[in-house]
Amino acid sequence: MSLKGFHLVFVTLLTALAFLCATWAFTAGHAIFGVAGVASGVLVIVYGVYFLKKLKNVDFL
Amino acid sequence: MEIPYTTQVRPDTGLYNAKLGIWLFLASEVMLFGGLFSAYVLLRVGSPEGFWPHGWLSVTLGTVNTLILALSAITTLLAWVACKVNDFRQFKLFHGLTLVLALSFLCIKSYEYHDKWIHYEIHLKDGRIADGHLEEQDEKTVTISGRIIPGDQEQLLYDLRAQKSIPRDEIKLDRSNILKMENYGPRHNTFTAIYFTMTGLHALHILGGCVVIGFLWGPGSRMWKTDHARFTNRIEISGLFWHFVDLVWIFLFPVLYLT
Known part of the structure:
Protein backbone atom coordinates (compact mmCIF):
# COMPACT_ATOMS: atom_id res chain seq x y z
CA MET A 1 0.00 0.00 0.00
CA SER A 2 1.31 3.44 -0.91
CA LEU A 3 1.21 6.55 1.24
CA LYS A 4 -1.84 7.63 -0.76
CA GLY A 5 -3.77 4.49 0.25
CA PHE A 6 -2.63 4.71 3.86
CA HIS A 7 -3.73 8.35 3.96
CA LEU A 8 -7.23 7.29 2.93
CA VAL A 9 -7.30 4.70 5.72
CA PHE A 10 -6.20 7.44 8.11
CA VAL A 11 -8.91 9.85 6.91
CA THR A 12 -11.57 7.14 7.31
CA LEU A 13 -10.53 6.41 10.89
CA LEU A 14 -10.26 10.12 11.68
CA THR A 15 -13.86 10.54 10.53
CA ALA A 16 -14.93 7.68 12.79
CA LEU A 17 -13.04 9.27 15.70
CA ALA A 18 -14.71 12.66 15.15
CA PHE A 19 -18.20 11.17 15.29
CA LEU A 20 -17.22 8.95 18.23
CA CYS A 21 -16.08 12.07 20.10
CA ALA A 22 -19.34 13.81 19.23
CA THR A 23 -21.35 10.86 20.56
CA TRP A 24 -19.27 10.84 23.75
CA ALA A 25 -19.70 14.59 24.20
CA PHE A 26 -23.48 14.58 23.76
CA THR A 27 -23.75 11.63 26.16
CA ALA A 28 -21.56 13.37 28.74
CA GLY A 29 -23.47 16.65 28.39
CA HIS A 30 -20.75 18.66 26.61
CA ALA A 31 -22.94 20.07 23.83
CA ILE A 32 -20.35 22.48 22.41
CA PHE A 33 -17.73 19.75 22.18
CA GLY A 34 -20.35 17.53 20.53
CA VAL A 35 -21.19 20.10 17.87
CA ALA A 36 -17.46 20.62 17.27
CA GLY A 37 -17.09 16.85 16.86
CA VAL A 38 -19.87 16.66 14.26
CA ALA A 39 -18.44 19.70 12.44
CA SER A 40 -14.97 18.12 12.45
CA GLY A 41 -16.40 14.85 11.13
CA VAL A 42 -18.15 16.63 8.27
CA LEU A 43 -14.99 18.64 7.55
CA VAL A 44 -12.89 15.47 7.37
CA ILE A 45 -15.44 13.87 5.03
CA VAL A 46 -15.32 16.94 2.76
CA TYR A 47 -11.51 16.77 2.81
CA GLY A 48 -11.63 13.03 2.03
CA VAL A 49 -13.95 13.55 -0.96
CA TYR A 50 -11.76 16.45 -2.18
CA PHE A 51 -8.67 14.26 -1.79
CA LEU A 52 -10.29 11.41 -3.74
CA LYS A 53 -11.40 13.75 -6.54
CA LYS A 54 -7.92 15.26 -6.70
CA LEU A 55 -6.41 11.79 -7.03
CA LYS A 56 -8.45 11.08 -10.16
CA ASN A 57 -6.70 13.93 -11.96
CA VAL A 58 -3.23 13.23 -10.57
CA ASP A 59 -1.77 10.12 -12.11
CA PHE A 60 1.65 10.24 -10.48
CA LEU A 61 0.39 9.39 -7.00
CA MET B 1 28.29 -1.59 -5.99
CA GLU B 2 24.79 -0.24 -6.38
CA ILE B 3 22.10 -1.36 -3.94
CA PRO B 4 19.30 -3.00 -5.98
CA TYR B 5 15.60 -2.11 -5.80
CA THR B 6 15.93 1.22 -4.00
CA THR B 7 13.78 2.85 -6.65
CA GLN B 8 12.71 0.06 -8.99
CA VAL B 9 10.01 -2.34 -7.93
CA ARG B 10 11.29 -5.81 -7.09
CA PRO B 11 9.46 -8.32 -9.35
CA ASP B 12 8.76 -10.96 -6.68
CA THR B 13 7.38 -8.60 -3.99
CA GLY B 14 5.93 -5.88 -6.20
CA LEU B 15 7.52 -3.28 -3.91
CA TYR B 16 10.82 -1.47 -3.65
CA ASN B 17 12.91 -2.74 -0.76
CA ALA B 18 12.38 0.11 1.67
CA LYS B 19 8.63 -0.16 1.38
CA LEU B 20 8.70 -3.88 2.11
CA GLY B 21 10.93 -3.13 5.09
CA ILE B 22 8.70 -0.42 6.54
CA TRP B 23 5.58 -2.60 6.23
CA LEU B 24 7.32 -5.47 8.02
CA PHE B 25 8.37 -3.02 10.72
CA LEU B 26 4.86 -1.59 11.02
CA ALA B 27 3.46 -5.12 11.30
CA SER B 28 5.71 -5.69 14.33
CA GLU B 29 4.58 -2.33 15.72
CA VAL B 30 0.93 -3.39 15.41
CA MET B 31 1.76 -6.41 17.56
CA LEU B 32 3.58 -4.24 20.12
CA PHE B 33 0.79 -1.69 20.53
CA GLY B 34 -1.85 -4.42 20.15
CA GLY B 35 -0.36 -6.19 23.17
CA LEU B 36 -0.50 -2.99 25.20
CA PHE B 37 -4.09 -2.28 24.21
CA SER B 38 -4.99 -5.84 25.23
CA ALA B 39 -3.23 -5.28 28.55
CA TYR B 40 -5.24 -2.09 29.04
CA VAL B 41 -8.54 -3.89 28.42
CA LEU B 42 -7.67 -6.72 30.80
CA LEU B 43 -6.48 -4.36 33.54
CA ARG B 44 -9.58 -2.25 33.21
CA VAL B 45 -12.14 -5.07 33.30
CA GLY B 46 -10.21 -6.59 36.22
CA SER B 47 -10.22 -3.45 38.36
CA PRO B 48 -12.55 -3.30 41.38
CA GLU B 49 -15.89 -1.52 40.87
CA GLY B 50 -15.51 2.24 41.25
CA PHE B 51 -11.74 2.24 41.35
CA TRP B 52 -10.91 2.89 37.70
CA PRO B 53 -10.08 6.58 37.17
CA HIS B 54 -12.39 8.70 35.03
CA GLY B 55 -11.83 12.31 34.04
CA TRP B 56 -8.18 12.39 35.12
CA LEU B 57 -6.93 13.62 31.76
CA SER B 58 -7.64 16.90 29.99
CA VAL B 59 -9.92 16.19 27.02
CA THR B 60 -9.16 19.67 25.68
CA LEU B 61 -5.41 19.04 25.52
CA GLY B 62 -5.98 15.57 24.08
CA THR B 63 -8.22 17.05 21.38
CA VAL B 64 -5.66 19.72 20.51
CA ASN B 65 -3.01 17.01 20.18
CA THR B 66 -5.35 14.97 17.95
CA LEU B 67 -5.84 17.97 15.66
CA ILE B 68 -2.08 18.56 15.57
CA LEU B 69 -1.39 14.98 14.49
CA ALA B 70 -4.22 15.05 11.93
CA LEU B 71 -2.73 18.20 10.39
CA SER B 72 0.74 16.68 10.40
CA ALA B 73 -0.57 13.68 8.44
CA ILE B 74 -1.73 16.07 5.73
CA THR B 75 1.52 18.04 5.67
CA THR B 76 3.63 14.87 5.42
CA LEU B 77 1.50 13.76 2.45
CA LEU B 78 1.91 17.18 0.82
CA ALA B 79 5.70 16.96 1.34
CA TRP B 80 5.67 13.70 -0.63
CA VAL B 81 3.53 15.29 -3.35
CA ALA B 82 6.05 18.17 -3.52
CA CYS B 83 8.80 15.59 -4.13
CA LYS B 84 6.75 14.01 -6.89
CA VAL B 85 6.20 17.34 -8.67
CA ASN B 86 9.84 18.35 -8.09
CA ASP B 87 9.11 21.42 -5.98
CA PHE B 88 11.90 21.73 -3.43
CA ARG B 89 10.55 24.85 -1.69
CA GLN B 90 7.15 23.26 -1.12
CA PHE B 91 8.84 20.13 0.17
CA LYS B 92 10.85 22.17 2.67
CA LEU B 93 7.74 24.03 3.77
CA PHE B 94 5.50 21.01 4.32
CA HIS B 95 8.16 18.76 5.83
CA GLY B 96 9.22 21.61 8.11
CA LEU B 97 5.60 22.11 9.15
CA THR B 98 5.33 18.41 9.97
CA LEU B 99 8.35 18.74 12.23
CA VAL B 100 6.94 21.82 13.97
CA LEU B 101 3.60 20.06 14.54
CA ALA B 102 5.36 16.97 15.91
CA LEU B 103 7.36 19.08 18.35
CA SER B 104 4.17 20.92 19.39
CA PHE B 105 2.58 17.56 20.17
CA LEU B 106 5.54 16.65 22.37
CA CYS B 107 5.40 20.00 24.19
CA ILE B 108 1.73 19.50 25.07
CA LYS B 109 2.40 15.92 26.13
CA SER B 110 5.26 17.10 28.35
CA TYR B 111 2.92 19.62 29.98
CA GLU B 112 0.41 16.85 30.67
CA TYR B 113 3.12 14.64 32.17
CA HIS B 114 4.35 17.51 34.33
CA ASP B 115 0.81 18.12 35.55
CA LYS B 116 0.60 14.50 36.74
CA TRP B 117 4.11 14.59 38.17
CA ILE B 118 3.34 17.49 40.53
CA HIS B 119 -0.09 16.11 41.50
CA TYR B 184 0.49 10.61 40.07
CA GLY B 185 3.50 9.01 38.37
CA PRO B 186 3.51 5.57 36.73
CA ARG B 187 3.70 3.71 40.05
CA HIS B 188 0.69 5.50 41.56
CA ASN B 189 -1.89 2.99 40.34
CA THR B 190 -2.72 0.67 37.43
CA PHE B 191 -4.23 3.47 35.35
CA THR B 192 -1.23 5.78 35.58
CA ALA B 193 1.08 2.82 34.89
CA ILE B 194 -0.66 1.87 31.64
CA TYR B 195 -1.23 5.53 30.74
CA PHE B 196 2.45 6.43 31.01
CA THR B 197 3.52 3.19 29.31
CA MET B 198 1.25 3.60 26.28
CA THR B 199 1.56 7.35 25.79
CA GLY B 200 5.28 7.23 26.65
CA LEU B 201 5.93 4.59 24.00
CA HIS B 202 3.87 6.59 21.54
CA ALA B 203 5.78 9.77 22.42
CA LEU B 204 9.06 7.90 21.82
CA HIS B 205 7.77 7.03 18.35
CA ILE B 206 6.95 10.70 17.78
CA LEU B 207 10.45 11.61 18.93
CA GLY B 208 11.95 9.00 16.58
CA GLY B 209 9.82 10.40 13.78
CA CYS B 210 11.11 13.90 14.57
CA VAL B 211 14.69 12.69 14.21
CA VAL B 212 13.97 11.05 10.83
CA ILE B 213 11.88 13.96 9.52
CA GLY B 214 14.47 16.46 10.80
CA PHE B 215 17.27 14.56 9.05
CA LEU B 216 15.35 14.36 5.76
CA TRP B 217 14.44 18.04 6.01
CA GLY B 218 18.03 19.09 6.77
CA PRO B 219 21.22 17.20 5.82
CA GLY B 220 19.36 14.28 4.23
CA SER B 221 17.76 16.57 1.65
CA ARG B 222 21.09 16.74 -0.23
CA MET B 223 19.95 13.52 -1.91
CA TRP B 224 17.28 15.60 -3.70
CA LYS B 225 19.96 16.53 -6.26
CA THR B 226 22.00 13.33 -6.34
CA ASP B 227 19.24 10.68 -6.40
CA HIS B 228 15.80 12.29 -6.53
CA ALA B 229 13.76 9.11 -7.03
CA ARG B 230 15.36 7.44 -4.03
CA PHE B 231 14.88 10.55 -1.90
CA THR B 232 11.18 10.66 -2.85
CA ASN B 233 10.87 7.05 -1.73
CA ARG B 234 12.50 7.95 1.58
CA ILE B 235 9.89 10.66 2.10
CA GLU B 236 7.14 8.13 1.36
CA ILE B 237 8.61 5.71 3.90
CA SER B 238 8.82 8.37 6.59
CA GLY B 239 5.25 9.37 5.71
CA LEU B 240 4.04 5.78 6.14
CA PHE B 241 5.68 5.61 9.57
CA TRP B 242 4.20 8.98 10.51
CA HIS B 243 0.70 7.92 9.47
CA PHE B 244 1.04 4.79 11.58
CA VAL B 245 2.04 6.87 14.63
CA ASP B 246 -0.99 9.11 14.00
CA LEU B 247 -3.25 6.07 13.72
CA VAL B 248 -2.05 4.77 17.09
CA TRP B 249 -3.02 8.11 18.64
CA ILE B 250 -6.49 7.86 17.05
CA PHE B 251 -6.98 4.74 19.15
CA LEU B 252 -5.16 6.02 22.25
CA PHE B 253 -7.15 9.23 22.54
CA PRO B 254 -10.66 7.80 22.98
CA VAL B 255 -9.44 4.86 25.06
CA LEU B 256 -7.52 6.94 27.60
CA TYR B 257 -9.19 10.36 27.53
CA LEU B 258 -12.86 9.71 26.85
CA THR B 259 -13.64 6.52 28.79
Missing part, protein backbone atom coordinates in the same frame (compact mmCIF):
# COMPACT_ATOMS: atom_id res chain seq x y z
CA TYR B 120 0.11 14.36 44.87
CA GLU B 121 -2.11 12.08 46.91
CA ILE B 122 -1.14 12.42 50.56
CA HIS B 123 -2.45 10.04 53.21
CA LEU B 124 -2.53 11.68 56.62
CA LYS B 125 -2.11 9.93 59.95
CA ASP B 126 -5.67 10.87 61.01
CA GLY B 127 -7.06 8.85 58.07
CA ARG B 128 -7.90 11.77 55.76
CA ILE B 129 -6.49 12.14 52.26
CA ALA B 130 -5.09 15.38 50.82
CA ASP B 131 -5.06 15.59 47.03
CA GLY B 132 -3.72 18.34 44.82
CA HIS B 133 -0.82 20.00 43.08
CA LEU B 134 2.36 20.54 45.02
CA GLU B 135 3.01 24.24 45.54
CA GLU B 136 6.06 24.14 47.77
CA GLN B 137 7.75 21.97 50.36
CA ASP B 138 10.49 22.21 52.95
CA GLU B 139 11.82 20.02 55.74
CA LYS B 140 8.80 20.58 57.99
CA THR B 141 5.82 21.41 55.76
CA VAL B 142 4.22 20.55 52.43
CA THR B 143 1.86 22.99 50.69
CA ILE B 144 -0.58 21.79 48.05
CA SER B 145 -3.34 23.40 46.04
CA GLY B 146 -6.23 20.98 46.30
CA ARG B 147 -8.63 19.48 48.82
CA ILE B 148 -8.85 17.13 51.78
CA ILE B 149 -11.37 14.31 51.80
CA PRO B 150 -12.30 11.79 54.52
CA GLY B 151 -10.44 8.45 54.23
CA ASP B 152 -13.68 6.47 53.69
CA GLN B 153 -14.54 8.58 50.60
CA GLU B 154 -11.46 7.67 48.57
CA GLN B 155 -13.67 6.90 45.55
CA LEU B 156 -14.18 10.65 45.15
CA LEU B 157 -10.63 10.79 43.82
CA TYR B 158 -11.30 8.22 41.11
CA ASP B 159 -14.36 9.47 39.24
CA LEU B 160 -14.00 13.19 38.58
CA ARG B 161 -16.63 13.31 35.82
CA ALA B 162 -19.56 14.10 38.11
CA GLN B 163 -17.55 16.67 40.08
CA LYS B 164 -18.01 19.75 37.92
CA SER B 165 -15.88 22.05 40.04
CA ILE B 166 -13.35 20.55 42.39
CA PRO B 167 -12.47 22.97 45.20
CA ARG B 168 -8.83 24.03 45.22
CA ASP B 169 -7.63 25.51 48.47
CA GLU B 170 -4.10 26.16 49.53
CA ILE B 171 -3.43 23.54 52.20
CA LYS B 172 -0.35 23.56 54.41
CA LEU B 173 0.45 20.15 55.88
CA ASP B 174 2.88 19.32 58.65
CA ARG B 175 5.25 16.56 57.56
CA SER B 176 4.84 14.88 60.97
CA ASN B 177 1.15 14.28 60.08
CA ILE B 178 1.92 12.64 56.74
CA LEU B 179 1.74 8.87 56.53
CA LYS B 180 2.34 8.43 52.80
CA MET B 181 2.91 10.88 49.96
CA GLU B 182 2.93 9.84 46.31
CA ASN B 183 2.63 11.70 43.02
Whole structure:
Protein backbone atom coordinates (compact mmCIF):
# COMPACT_ATOMS: atom_id res chain seq x y z
CA MET A 1 0.00 0.00 0.00
CA SER A 2 1.31 3.44 -0.91
CA LEU A 3 1.21 6.55 1.24
CA LYS A 4 -1.84 7.63 -0.76
CA GLY A 5 -3.77 4.49 0.25
CA PHE A 6 -2.63 4.71 3.86
CA HIS A 7 -3.73 8.35 3.96
CA LEU A 8 -7.23 7.29 2.93
CA VAL A 9 -7.30 4.70 5.72
CA PHE A 10 -6.20 7.44 8.11
CA VAL A 11 -8.91 9.85 6.91
CA THR A 12 -11.57 7.14 7.31
CA LEU A 13 -10.53 6.41 10.89
CA LEU A 14 -10.26 10.12 11.68
CA THR A 15 -13.86 10.54 10.53
CA ALA A 16 -14.93 7.68 12.79
CA LEU A 17 -13.04 9.27 15.70
CA ALA A 18 -14.71 12.66 15.15
CA PHE A 19 -18.20 11.17 15.29
CA LEU A 20 -17.22 8.95 18.23
CA CYS A 21 -16.08 12.07 20.10
CA ALA A 22 -19.34 13.81 19.23
CA THR A 23 -21.35 10.86 20.56
CA TRP A 24 -19.27 10.84 23.75
CA ALA A 25 -19.70 14.59 24.20
CA PHE A 26 -23.48 14.58 23.76
CA THR A 27 -23.75 11.63 26.16
CA ALA A 28 -21.56 13.37 28.74
CA GLY A 29 -23.47 16.65 28.39
CA HIS A 30 -20.75 18.66 26.61
CA ALA A 31 -22.94 20.07 23.83
CA ILE A 32 -20.35 22.48 22.41
CA PHE A 33 -17.73 19.75 22.18
CA GLY A 34 -20.35 17.53 20.53
CA VAL A 35 -21.19 20.10 17.87
CA ALA A 36 -17.46 20.62 17.27
CA GLY A 37 -17.09 16.85 16.86
CA VAL A 38 -19.87 16.66 14.26
CA ALA A 39 -18.44 19.70 12.44
CA SER A 40 -14.97 18.12 12.45
CA GLY A 41 -16.40 14.85 11.13
CA VAL A 42 -18.15 16.63 8.27
CA LEU A 43 -14.99 18.64 7.55
CA VAL A 44 -12.89 15.47 7.37
CA ILE A 45 -15.44 13.87 5.03
CA VAL A 46 -15.32 16.94 2.76
CA TYR A 47 -11.51 16.77 2.81
CA GLY A 48 -11.63 13.03 2.03
CA VAL A 49 -13.95 13.55 -0.96
CA TYR A 50 -11.76 16.45 -2.18
CA PHE A 51 -8.67 14.26 -1.79
CA LEU A 52 -10.29 11.41 -3.74
CA LYS A 53 -11.40 13.75 -6.54
CA LYS A 54 -7.92 15.26 -6.70
CA LEU A 55 -6.41 11.79 -7.03
CA LYS A 56 -8.45 11.08 -10.16
CA ASN A 57 -6.70 13.93 -11.96
CA VAL A 58 -3.23 13.23 -10.57
CA ASP A 59 -1.77 10.12 -12.11
CA PHE A 60 1.65 10.24 -10.48
CA LEU A 61 0.39 9.39 -7.00
CA MET B 1 28.29 -1.59 -5.99
CA GLU B 2 24.79 -0.24 -6.38
CA ILE B 3 22.10 -1.36 -3.94
CA PRO B 4 19.30 -3.00 -5.98
CA TYR B 5 15.60 -2.11 -5.80
CA THR B 6 15.93 1.22 -4.00
CA THR B 7 13.78 2.85 -6.65
CA GLN B 8 12.71 0.06 -8.99
CA VAL B 9 10.01 -2.34 -7.93
CA ARG B 10 11.29 -5.81 -7.09
CA PRO B 11 9.46 -8.32 -9.35
CA ASP B 12 8.76 -10.96 -6.68
CA THR B 13 7.38 -8.60 -3.99
CA GLY B 14 5.93 -5.88 -6.20
CA LEU B 15 7.52 -3.28 -3.91
CA TYR B 16 10.82 -1.47 -3.65
CA ASN B 17 12.91 -2.74 -0.76
CA ALA B 18 12.38 0.11 1.67
CA LYS B 19 8.63 -0.16 1.38
CA LEU B 20 8.70 -3.88 2.11
CA GLY B 21 10.93 -3.13 5.09
CA ILE B 22 8.70 -0.42 6.54
CA TRP B 23 5.58 -2.60 6.23
CA LEU B 24 7.32 -5.47 8.02
CA PHE B 25 8.37 -3.02 10.72
CA LEU B 26 4.86 -1.59 11.02
CA ALA B 27 3.46 -5.12 11.30
CA SER B 28 5.71 -5.69 14.33
CA GLU B 29 4.58 -2.33 15.72
CA VAL B 30 0.93 -3.39 15.41
CA MET B 31 1.76 -6.41 17.56
CA LEU B 32 3.58 -4.24 20.12
CA PHE B 33 0.79 -1.69 20.53
CA GLY B 34 -1.85 -4.42 20.15
CA GLY B 35 -0.36 -6.19 23.17
CA LEU B 36 -0.50 -2.99 25.20
CA PHE B 37 -4.09 -2.28 24.21
CA SER B 38 -4.99 -5.84 25.23
CA ALA B 39 -3.23 -5.28 28.55
CA TYR B 40 -5.24 -2.09 29.04
CA VAL B 41 -8.54 -3.89 28.42
CA LEU B 42 -7.67 -6.72 30.80
CA LEU B 43 -6.48 -4.36 33.54
CA ARG B 44 -9.58 -2.25 33.21
CA VAL B 45 -12.14 -5.07 33.30
CA GLY B 46 -10.21 -6.59 36.22
CA SER B 47 -10.22 -3.45 38.36
CA PRO B 48 -12.55 -3.30 41.38
CA GLU B 49 -15.89 -1.52 40.87
CA GLY B 50 -15.51 2.24 41.25
CA PHE B 51 -11.74 2.24 41.35
CA TRP B 52 -10.91 2.89 37.70
CA PRO B 53 -10.08 6.58 37.17
CA HIS B 54 -12.39 8.70 35.03
CA GLY B 55 -11.83 12.31 34.04
CA TRP B 56 -8.18 12.39 35.12
CA LEU B 57 -6.93 13.62 31.76
CA SER B 58 -7.64 16.90 29.99
CA VAL B 59 -9.92 16.19 27.02
CA THR B 60 -9.16 19.67 25.68
CA LEU B 61 -5.41 19.04 25.52
CA GLY B 62 -5.98 15.57 24.08
CA THR B 63 -8.22 17.05 21.38
CA VAL B 64 -5.66 19.72 20.51
CA ASN B 65 -3.01 17.01 20.18
CA THR B 66 -5.35 14.97 17.95
CA LEU B 67 -5.84 17.97 15.66
CA ILE B 68 -2.08 18.56 15.57
CA LEU B 69 -1.39 14.98 14.49
CA ALA B 70 -4.22 15.05 11.93
CA LEU B 71 -2.73 18.20 10.39
CA SER B 72 0.74 16.68 10.40
CA ALA B 73 -0.57 13.68 8.44
CA ILE B 74 -1.73 16.07 5.73
CA THR B 75 1.52 18.04 5.67
CA THR B 76 3.63 14.87 5.42
CA LEU B 77 1.50 13.76 2.45
CA LEU B 78 1.91 17.18 0.82
CA ALA B 79 5.70 16.96 1.34
CA TRP B 80 5.67 13.70 -0.63
CA VAL B 81 3.53 15.29 -3.35
CA ALA B 82 6.05 18.17 -3.52
CA CYS B 83 8.80 15.59 -4.13
CA LYS B 84 6.75 14.01 -6.89
CA VAL B 85 6.20 17.34 -8.67
CA ASN B 86 9.84 18.35 -8.09
CA ASP B 87 9.11 21.42 -5.98
CA PHE B 88 11.90 21.73 -3.43
CA ARG B 89 10.55 24.85 -1.69
CA GLN B 90 7.15 23.26 -1.12
CA PHE B 91 8.84 20.13 0.17
CA LYS B 92 10.85 22.17 2.67
CA LEU B 93 7.74 24.03 3.77
CA PHE B 94 5.50 21.01 4.32
CA HIS B 95 8.16 18.76 5.83
CA GLY B 96 9.22 21.61 8.11
CA LEU B 97 5.60 22.11 9.15
CA THR B 98 5.33 18.41 9.97
CA LEU B 99 8.35 18.74 12.23
CA VAL B 100 6.94 21.82 13.97
CA LEU B 101 3.60 20.06 14.54
CA ALA B 102 5.36 16.97 15.91
CA LEU B 103 7.36 19.08 18.35
CA SER B 104 4.17 20.92 19.39
CA PHE B 105 2.58 17.56 20.17
CA LEU B 106 5.54 16.65 22.37
CA CYS B 107 5.40 20.00 24.19
CA ILE B 108 1.73 19.50 25.07
CA LYS B 109 2.40 15.92 26.13
CA SER B 110 5.26 17.10 28.35
CA TYR B 111 2.92 19.62 29.98
CA GLU B 112 0.41 16.85 30.67
CA TYR B 113 3.12 14.64 32.17
CA HIS B 114 4.35 17.51 34.33
CA ASP B 115 0.81 18.12 35.55
CA LYS B 116 0.60 14.50 36.74
CA TRP B 117 4.11 14.59 38.17
CA ILE B 118 3.34 17.49 40.53
CA HIS B 119 -0.09 16.11 41.50
CA TYR B 120 0.11 14.36 44.87
CA GLU B 121 -2.11 12.08 46.91
CA ILE B 122 -1.14 12.42 50.56
CA HIS B 123 -2.45 10.04 53.21
CA LEU B 124 -2.53 11.68 56.62
CA LYS B 125 -2.11 9.93 59.95
CA ASP B 126 -5.67 10.87 61.01
CA GLY B 127 -7.06 8.85 58.07
CA ARG B 128 -7.90 11.77 55.76
CA ILE B 129 -6.49 12.14 52.26
CA ALA B 130 -5.09 15.38 50.82
CA ASP B 131 -5.06 15.59 47.03
CA GLY B 132 -3.72 18.34 44.82
CA HIS B 133 -0.82 20.00 43.08
CA LEU B 134 2.36 20.54 45.02
CA GLU B 135 3.01 24.24 45.54
CA GLU B 136 6.06 24.14 47.77
CA GLN B 137 7.75 21.97 50.36
CA ASP B 138 10.49 22.21 52.95
CA GLU B 139 11.82 20.02 55.74
CA LYS B 140 8.80 20.58 57.99
CA THR B 141 5.82 21.41 55.76
CA VAL B 142 4.22 20.55 52.43
CA THR B 143 1.86 22.99 50.69
CA ILE B 144 -0.58 21.79 48.05
CA SER B 145 -3.34 23.40 46.04
CA GLY B 146 -6.23 20.98 46.30
CA ARG B 147 -8.63 19.48 48.82
CA ILE B 148 -8.85 17.13 51.78
CA ILE B 149 -11.37 14.31 51.80
CA PRO B 150 -12.30 11.79 54.52
CA GLY B 151 -10.44 8.45 54.23
CA ASP B 152 -13.68 6.47 53.69
CA GLN B 153 -14.54 8.58 50.60
CA GLU B 154 -11.46 7.67 48.57
CA GLN B 155 -13.67 6.90 45.55
CA LEU B 156 -14.18 10.65 45.15
CA LEU B 157 -10.63 10.79 43.82
CA TYR B 158 -11.30 8.22 41.11
CA ASP B 159 -14.36 9.47 39.24
CA LEU B 160 -14.00 13.19 38.58
CA ARG B 161 -16.63 13.31 35.82
CA ALA B 162 -19.56 14.10 38.11
CA GLN B 163 -17.55 16.67 40.08
CA LYS B 164 -18.01 19.75 37.92
CA SER B 165 -15.88 22.05 40.04
CA ILE B 166 -13.35 20.55 42.39
CA PRO B 167 -12.47 22.97 45.20
CA ARG B 168 -8.83 24.03 45.22
CA ASP B 169 -7.63 25.51 48.47
CA GLU B 170 -4.10 26.16 49.53
CA ILE B 171 -3.43 23.54 52.20
CA LYS B 172 -0.35 23.56 54.41
CA LEU B 173 0.45 20.15 55.88
CA ASP B 174 2.88 19.32 58.65
CA ARG B 175 5.25 16.56 57.56
CA SER B 176 4.84 14.88 60.97
CA ASN B 177 1.15 14.28 60.08
CA ILE B 178 1.92 12.64 56.74
CA LEU B 179 1.74 8.87 56.53
CA LYS B 180 2.34 8.43 52.80
CA MET B 181 2.91 10.88 49.96
CA GLU B 182 2.93 9.84 46.31
CA ASN B 183 2.63 11.70 43.02
CA TYR B 184 0.49 10.61 40.07
CA GLY B 185 3.50 9.01 38.37
CA PRO B 186 3.51 5.57 36.73
CA ARG B 187 3.70 3.71 40.05
CA HIS B 188 0.69 5.50 41.56
CA ASN B 189 -1.89 2.99 40.34
CA THR B 190 -2.72 0.67 37.43
CA PHE B 191 -4.23 3.47 35.35
CA THR B 192 -1.23 5.78 35.58
CA ALA B 193 1.08 2.82 34.89
CA ILE B 194 -0.66 1.87 31.64
CA TYR B 195 -1.23 5.53 30.74
CA PHE B 196 2.45 6.43 31.01
CA THR B 197 3.52 3.19 29.31
CA MET B 198 1.25 3.60 26.28
CA THR B 199 1.56 7.35 25.79
CA GLY B 200 5.28 7.23 26.65
CA LEU B 201 5.93 4.59 24.00
CA HIS B 202 3.87 6.59 21.54
CA ALA B 203 5.78 9.77 22.42
CA LEU B 204 9.06 7.90 21.82
CA HIS B 205 7.77 7.03 18.35
CA ILE B 206 6.95 10.70 17.78
CA LEU B 207 10.45 11.61 18.93
CA GLY B 208 11.95 9.00 16.58
CA GLY B 209 9.82 10.40 13.78
CA CYS B 210 11.11 13.90 14.57
CA VAL B 211 14.69 12.69 14.21
CA VAL B 212 13.97 11.05 10.83
CA ILE B 213 11.88 13.96 9.52
CA GLY B 214 14.47 16.46 10.80
CA PHE B 215 17.27 14.56 9.05
CA LEU B 216 15.35 14.36 5.76
CA TRP B 217 14.44 18.04 6.01
CA GLY B 218 18.03 19.09 6.77
CA PRO B 219 21.22 17.20 5.82
CA GLY B 220 19.36 14.28 4.23
CA SER B 221 17.76 16.57 1.65
CA ARG B 222 21.09 16.74 -0.23
CA MET B 223 19.95 13.52 -1.91
CA TRP B 224 17.28 15.60 -3.70
CA LYS B 225 19.96 16.53 -6.26
CA THR B 226 22.00 13.33 -6.34
CA ASP B 227 19.24 10.68 -6.40
CA HIS B 228 15.80 12.29 -6.53
CA ALA B 229 13.76 9.11 -7.03
CA ARG B 230 15.36 7.44 -4.03
CA PHE B 231 14.88 10.55 -1.90
CA THR B 232 11.18 10.66 -2.85
CA ASN B 233 10.87 7.05 -1.73
CA ARG B 234 12.50 7.95 1.58
CA ILE B 235 9.89 10.66 2.10
CA GLU B 236 7.14 8.13 1.36
CA ILE B 237 8.61 5.71 3.90
CA SER B 238 8.82 8.37 6.59
CA GLY B 239 5.25 9.37 5.71
CA LEU B 240 4.04 5.78 6.14
CA PHE B 241 5.68 5.61 9.57
CA TRP B 242 4.20 8.98 10.51
CA HIS B 243 0.70 7.92 9.47
CA PHE B 244 1.04 4.79 11.58
CA VAL B 245 2.04 6.87 14.63
CA ASP B 246 -0.99 9.11 14.00
CA LEU B 247 -3.25 6.07 13.72
CA VAL B 248 -2.05 4.77 17.09
CA TRP B 249 -3.02 8.11 18.64
CA ILE B 250 -6.49 7.86 17.05
CA PHE B 251 -6.98 4.74 19.15
CA LEU B 252 -5.16 6.02 22.25
CA PHE B 253 -7.15 9.23 22.54
CA PRO B 254 -10.66 7.80 22.98
CA VAL B 255 -9.44 4.86 25.06
CA LEU B 256 -7.52 6.94 27.60
CA TYR B 257 -9.19 10.36 27.53
CA LEU B 258 -12.86 9.71 26.85
CA THR B 259 -13.64 6.52 28.79
